[in-house]
Amino acid sequence: MQECPLKYGCNPNQNPARLDRADGGELPFTVVNGNPGYINFLDALNSWQLVRELDEATGMPAAASFKHVSPTSAALGLPLPDTLKRACFVEDVDGLDDSPLASAYARARGTDRLSSFGDWAALSRPVDAATARLLRREVSDGVIAPDYSEEALAILCEKKNGKYNVVSIDASYVPNPLESKEVFGIRFTQKRNDCRFSPETLGDIVTQEKDLPSTAKRDLLVALLTLKYTQSNSVCFAVDGQAIGVGAGQQSRIHCTRLAGDKADTWRLRQSERVLSLPFRSDLTRAARDNVIDQYLHDYEEDVTAEGRWQLYFTSRPLPFTKEERAAYLRQEARLSLASDAFFPFADNILRAAQSGVRYIAQPGGSTRDDAVREQADACGMTMVFTHQRLFHH
Structure with a gap:
């Protein structure tokens, strides 16, 4: 494939939009499912470089969660302590403890869950079923990885009513040492940042x-x-x-x-017992819980624990987490x-x-x-x- 048509550019009015290689060669990736857009691919190609280099530098599986061309987090495939599983809302994910790659994405996605809402995921190694199950349950735009198991691909291709963006990239691809982009009709060219x-x-x-x-x-x-x-x-x-x-x-x-x-x-x-024990209503989604936790941990004129509001989120009224208590925990x-x-x-x-x-x-x-x-x-x-x-x- 030498040209990849895109859903649209940065915004829906910016059409047509496409990708191709500056040297005219074959593109090093395949769109396995979905129809990624311009920003999706900016996230995909930047996040892939990040996880590949993390894997190379540490010898461990790596994952990243990207939004608007910056990572919300990147992480290695270390086991998750129970408190972190609870804080990341992944204590019920099947196979998590047996998959370092799934653990890496659980960490990356769980770091800044507000910012990761609707993320692009990158994984440094072939995606297994446990990682796919974790991706399926989160609000996410797409994923890039070097390969996918048959079971993982089946899981991901069902997401978003079959429209979830799945991209496979050639892990051996090495780009031209010079890169360029255009701004206002002017082309910028520089040597790629190949520092290690x-x-x-x-x-x-x-x-x-x-x-x-x-x-x-x-x-x-x-x-x-x-x-x-x-x-x-x-x-x-x-x-x-x-x-x-x-x-x-x-x-x-x-x-x-x-x-x-x-x-x-x-x-x-988020890993404090005060937050982990919040009595959330069972019908509150994970995304809604993230928003409530953020309000609970920051100062608002009307806190979520206030009279008349807590019933919207909790089965019982939780104690406030005061500035002094938060400061003591962080010390x-x-x-x-x-x-x-x-x-x-x-x-x-x-x-x-x-x-x-x-x-x-x-x-x-x-x-x-x-x-x-x-x-x-x-x-x-x-x-x-x-x-x-x-x-x-x-």
């Missing part, structure tokens, strides 16, 4: 604290590779083999850090990792990271204020690595 990360690239520790365990290196790799395919500016928090807070597309880096930190805080709070040791796609220009980013339990940092370095940033990291007892590799993505 491994544990060995995390050797330039610039802080007084030098402790960088293998688990922290793994989490920093997850964060760095997530940022490589996130719209800049961007900052990513990670722990336990998954990105737990992505701050994307902000003009100010401190706003990236605050956004990512707030998401990481929410991910942690528990977390040992999170954080990466930034460009240098931190001010130490305020380090202070905000510390508030969310960050212990390990990777950033390019190169700011005129590197010394001030390093001093703040030292004051917070953090280990900070300079990668000397900027990761802007547009």
